[in-house]
Amino acid sequence: MSEQTMLKVERLTKTYRTAGGPLTVLHEVSFVLPAGSSVAVVGPSGSGKTTLLGLCAGLDRPSSGSVTLANEPIGALDEDARALVRNRHVGFVFQNFQLIPTLTALENVLVPVELRGEAGREAEARELLARVGLGERCDHYPVQLSGGEQQRTALARAFINRPKILFCDEPTGNLDGDTAAAMVELIFGLNRERGTTLVLVTHDLELARRCQRIIRLKTGAVVSDQTVAA
């Protein structure tokens, strides 16, 4: 794996045991992502997009195959070691925002760095919140923020630990058109500014086309892997 490679996925398979027998939701998926690139994973519901994202981000273990993230093979790591990798290299933006309801916007943004035991990053967190347009809402709780504001907080949180790779799971899925558009600008803007690798799971083809590459999944397998014309 070259130094420029951020994510390498090889023959990745995920099978769940169900009452009706084993269910394979991802079948021998392979691809390589260079650092700083952006890729959209698209496909119909049940095609395995979210499962693929979970495996790539180290949220789950594959049944077979391997994932190498920032030069670390994460498939063999235990859950706590994978948590460490996530904390060091990964940022997340979820469809349903996933802010911690008991923390203010600022505190939510600070969680990843505080988890590392780093202090004195409050100014940076405020700056990030200002960058996403929430400079005045630092002390507000998630329940006091609109959906778009919650998602922007989540984006600020994703960037606070200067991630090498950002995973976005339907980041505009719960937002209206205008808010979604503003959110997309922010994601790509920050991605460019900070040289982050971007993995975007979405139904939205318009959004997918803003990435450099589109991987299409169907019933757990890659059916196409195209580079988007600039």
Place this chain on the structure above:
Amino acid sequence: MNFIFKMAWRDSRASRRRLALVSLSVVLGIAALVGIGSLGDNLRRTVEQQTKSLLGSDLTVTARKAFPAATLAYFRTVPGEFAREISLTSMVNFPTRGNQRRLVQVRALEGNFPFYGELVTEPADTMAKVRSGNFALLEETILVQFGVQVGDEVRIGQGTFTVAGSLKKIPGESAAVAMFSPRVYLSMASLEATGLLKRQGFMTQRAHFKLPAGTDPAALEKEMREKIKGERLQFATVEERKRDLGQNLKDVYSFLSLVGFIALFLGAVGVASAMHVYVRQKVATVAVLRCLGASARTSFAIYLVQGFFIGVLGAVVGAALGIGVQLLLPTVLKDFLPFQVELFVSWAAVAKGTLAGLVICVLFTLLPLLTVRRVSPLLAIRSAQGENTAPDPLRRWLYAGIAVAVTGFAILQAGRWQVGLGFALMMGLGFGTLAGMALLVTWAAKRFVPRRSLPYTWRQGLANLHRPNNRTVLLLLSLGLGTFLMLTLVLTRSTLLAKITGIGGGSRPNLMFFDIQDDQITRLAALAKANGTPLVAQAPIVTMKLTMLKGRPAEEVLKDPKSGIPGWTLRREYRSSYRGALSDTEKVTAGKFIGRVAPGEARVPVSVEEGLAKDLQIQLGDVLTFDVQGVPVTAYIASLRQVEWQRMQPNFFFVFPDGVLEAAPKTFLAAVHVGSPAESARLQQAVGRELPSISAIDLALILQTFDSIFSKVAFVITFMAAFTVVTGVIVLAGAVLTGRFQRIRETVLLRTLGATRRQLRQIQLVEYTVLGMLAALTGGALAVLGNALLARFLFKTPVVFSPLVLLGSVAAAVVVTVATGLLTNRGVTDHPPLEVLRQET
């Protein structure tokens, strides 16, 4: 580490109300434990002082003759206070009443005896007057019996004295002393003036000691026995008197320890159930933290810190509340209390309660917290696959830890390992039964509830019992254990009060007649009946001495220094009886009671009291020979009996069967129950007129002392039980309240889809009623079993089973469950769904 504390603090901000609920259980549990511990120590001291008042001193030494000067001088060197009492038997003559005479005990006191308890006279200052000159203090019954007035003259020996007042009660009297004759007090100088002291043979002298705090009376007794050898002294200490008080005080302390155990366990149940729901609500947050890189240990630590601080806060507030309750309640209730408790804070009890509470609380918090370790970060993106359902090996260790802690606490609380283990095992049985019942209900609700024939709200309510995320296990366990523990207390209270009333209650014999000849017993029975106070007990008495013990002459055993048999058991004259059946104050503990034998039987089957059997080192089948007024009677031990000596009824060390002793010279002992001193005096006067040779002993005063102690005991039991039951009700309500959060989303969803308030209420009513009834019935059944086991093994008394109390309590548990459930859900149905959802997330 810093992050863990910071996150624990921040995360708690929005959940303070729910955490307060968790804390409330701990607070009340620990408050009850501390309150009970401290008040228990207070009462122990009060009862201790009361017990001291039975003796009147820390140590009393009795001699059948005057103390030698050297002994008296030594007594005066003992640190603390010393008092001397001389008592002798003499006749008192009432010149104002036609020179009637009565055998009495004449006493004189030097020093401030009694040191504990109060000498009650009428007028109150009579004793001071007696000490000052030629006055006499007479037992109240004599005044009533002979119609003597204060100010009248009485003659004792060569002296004449003015009656200064009547004696109502004096501490330090044992039943045996008061039995022979009523008491008359004079000053020491007056007693000398009577000339009676010259007849030394009839004299008893007592030395009473009040020792400085911290002095062990038993150690002093030992020292005295060594220093004053050969004077045949008798020693009495408070400890011995306490033993005489019997099992009853032990029962109270056992009950108090049971109450403390139950209070804390109730709190623990409350903590576990509230924390369970709290943790379920935190699963999403934990998943996000895991996504952001928090390790399982970090996530777990965040909530453990919360749990620990809830415990610490609960323990501190609980301890303060416990102290407050202990200090405040008796003050508030002082007008209603039958006695005065000198209050102090027992810091040992506070520390013990707080620490035990904290440990149990944290352990029970860990149980639901283990879930946090197993939350997958995948839950943040997909709810279905987030839960790890594989068994957690740590959980088994935790169960083992809880079992050890609960058992350890139970043993610490009970003071005896057998009792503690029994408490813990019963708790385990209760837990297992309720968990089994919960699984059964879940299965049955899924398998048997008809899908079509029932109305929608019924189906929905019943389906709630088995659907994913159901509350069946949680509520059945918490409600069932709560009901079980509370009902055990309620039922045990009845059992224990029945036992105490049986001993200390109002219908026992309290006037006894002695020296009744064969031909007088029928006449006495008729007199008693005519007075409206018929004989309630009578027994023939045959005096005898033990001459042979297991083939060895008693004299030989007495001389054998290695025998280990107390001398008095061989020297004394036994006043034995014969009868065909056991009385209600005794029961056979070994062998078989034989009530009748054919006349002329070579070896007579005899029943012996088990304590004496132990002293004499005899067992079933051993042969004894008695000298029954010149006639040797050979007997073998056919049975051992346990005798409730506290019940002031005719009881005997040896009981012979009918058919052996009838021909022997004998007297009778008979007893009646009198309702008032006047009734007693009337009967005594009638008997004195018609059967003058019969002696009467009024036990009313002695029984009064017992009654006052037992009424205190009854109060303590009721108070403690009531306090803990209130704790239990709050835990029950808390369990229902915490369960509310589990159903809130779907209730709001149903509301959004158009469910009316009535429909929602019906759904909840069905679910809560089924759960409440099952929990209450299972808890009730467990409590009946628990009460039976406690009565049988701990309190050693028949079980008192009151179906009405049980039914009432079970119904109350159901009502509390349903009412709390409906009340707490009212907020959900009264507000717009969105508002509720926003507040609850």
